[in-house]
Amino acid sequence: MKIIKILVIPAIAAVIFFGMQRLLEPKYMSGIYEGRLISEYYGEAISHDVIFLGDCEVYENISPITLWKNYGISSYIRGGPQQLIWQSYYLLEDTLRYEKPSVVVFSVLSMQYNKPQKEGYNRLNIDGMPLTDYKMESAKASAMKDESLLSYVFPLLRYHDRWKELCADDFQYYFSEKKVSVSGFMMRCDVKPVDVIPDGKKLPDYQFGKNSYKYLDMLTKLCKDKGIRLILIKTPSIYPYWYKQWNDQMADYADKTDLTYINCLDLASEIGIDYYTDTYDAGLHLNVYGAEKMGYYLGNILADSVPDRRDNPKYASVWNEKVQVYNWLKATQEREVKEFSKIKTFTY
């Protein structure tokens, strides 16, 4: 009887605790969909030859479907909003537990952040990871003052005060959420042209910080140790401003470490980016049309390093499904833009 009591009471308490935790965790099924990006990766049925790491400059600016359809490249974007370089690093470590890609493409925009920025963004990039050393290391590296690491283990300790904000989504998606991305790509079919290209604000110091370089070194070493080709990329978003001094530092770094560095801003016309039609927010992010152009461009570069998997039935089956979803989502969004002048569907 005593043993039953000892086992049953904690079991009931655990069920209630985790039940409450699940209820109070944000579902990201409206408003901020990006919170789902990191966790969606863990449901993938196939491996990927190319992994993209970085912030919105990867998950909105590059279409993996274009890479697949035109080059047979199986890729996944492990991006998150304002993903910091150490978060990218630990995400790659975590990814390597599941698969070994041939190429990793890292968006260098995050080099500008030498220290943790915002707790909210940390959450969007780390919460979705399974509980591993990498997740905790990422949380430790990202934590703001007063942030508790324990709350990354038990998110209830962070989201407990959402009891006031509980809405239908929290109950509707209690057991499973819809998907928000296709292979980590978040689609936007609306268009808002670039109207002005301002000069960058003068900075007191253009030198990337030591911490950023530390993690870039770690990323480089990890890829070299694992035999992965690392490509540094700056995608063609106009904002945030990419300074010449920053560009030079990345070019120097790539030279010294024998890496490929591609500044797509300089190659925008070669890629075919039209800033009147290929961005949905006046140059901050590309829309699906710009992302597809980026896909074509990168496919040419990547095709030499990775195999064409289109003849592999396992890959073909999974990717064909993705293509269907992609096409449906694109058609739906295009219709919504036409009918309502705004996008209503982000999930499927």
Place this chain on the structure above:
Amino acid sequence: MYFTSANFLLFFLCTFVGYYTVFRRVQWQFLLMASLVFYAFSGWSNLIYICVTICSTWFAGRQMTRLRIGQEQYLAGIPELSKKGRNTYKAVIKAKLKKWLVLCLLFNLAILAVVKYISFVISSINPLLSVINAQQITSINILLPLGISFYTFQALSYIIDVYRGLESESSLFKFGLFVSFFPQLIQGPISRFDDLKETLYSQHKFDSEEFQAGLARVMWGFFKKLIVADRLITAVMALSDPNGGYGGVYVILNAFFYAITLYADFTGGIDITLGTARMLGVAVKENFSRPFYSVSIADYWRQWHITMGTWFKDYLFYPISASRPMLRLFKWSQKSFGGGFGKRISVYTSTMILWFVTGLWHGAEWHFIVWGLVNGIVIIISKELSPLYARFHKRFRIGDTNGYKAFQIFRTFWLMSFIRIFDVYGSVRLTIKMYLSVIFNFDWTRFITNGPSDLGLDIADYALIAIAVIVMVIAGFTHNNRHMEFTNVKPILRTVLIASMVFAVIIFGIYGFGYDSRQFIYNQF
């Protein structure tokens, strides 16, 4: 390390496991070590202050016991000594005892005065110096050691008790534990050595009943602190902002909110203290009864911060009342004003001294002193009006009705709430301005338009506070605080109740990122 911090929970877990793992004969040593580690978290330099208090008080106590033993041995060795000779010898020893007492009191009060009051004294003197064009005194900023008022008073109660005949503790380390026992170090209660020594130094075997009772008490404390106090303090802070324009009706709201906040904060902290101590097998005295059910201010002070009240009564009020100057005043006032009011003048004088010191103890600022004096004045006025009340009750015979009792409770609650807002506004001038705004600028318009919605809390917060307050009111129906330890309910129900409180605190508590780990309000004293 605040009680509500993750660090404290971790610290307590380690202490708890260590305490019941080490050999029982060294449990108290382990507790002393843990207490000093706990205190060291507030700053290594603070350890010096508390160690000086421990060593000086213990040494003085030992000297006094040595004198007393010497006296006994001397008198036992010379049985033929005349009564006069014995009395003369005793008087000499008593003078020496007094010397040690005064020395110890002065030494420790001097430490307290320097670290807590020197800035206040300088800032109070400087305006006077500027009037006579004298050179200003440079202010000194000394970081106030955590809980210094509490542990100093606890040590002083010990040395006074030793002077009065209590046997002093022979072990410096045991005495060190009495002064530094971590659960009560930050905000009391101010325990007496006689009450604590038995339970503190004895060996404790883990007792599941005691553990659950203690845990329930701790969770009840967290419930009050994290769900009510730390939520409502947001509104109190908004209302107390001198630039917020919250006068008139909002002053009444502030008085009400602060009454609830302070009660939930302070009693919550004491519940955590008592609960953690109980989990370690140590029974610490209760510090509250049910103050918001008091029928008068005197009654209120018998139920609020009980150990502080009794400390001041036993070690300040009675000695002052029986002192030579006060007896002289008694004789003079009786002669000058007659046997009625004249008799009471000396008592009232002692009362005002008591409340002046009580105010000063709470903080080195004028608003605390005024707050203390106002308490004293109201108590004296109600004492003076008591014959009038008696005549009224005799004539209308409503004194024993529930309705009248409810009126008394209501009156005391609001009177105390209005006196307490000296603490909220933190300035005598601002408090008076706010009092006046209630009379002359009782502006409803803003309140009717916005209600309390622009105070940083939303409707869900207010609803939650209301529910929690109802729970607190129900819990306060009985004088026995221990019913919140659920010792008289079936084990399964107790488990459910404790678990419910744990979940309530986890979900509805104010903590985590963005929460500025607000201190317990009474920590600062």
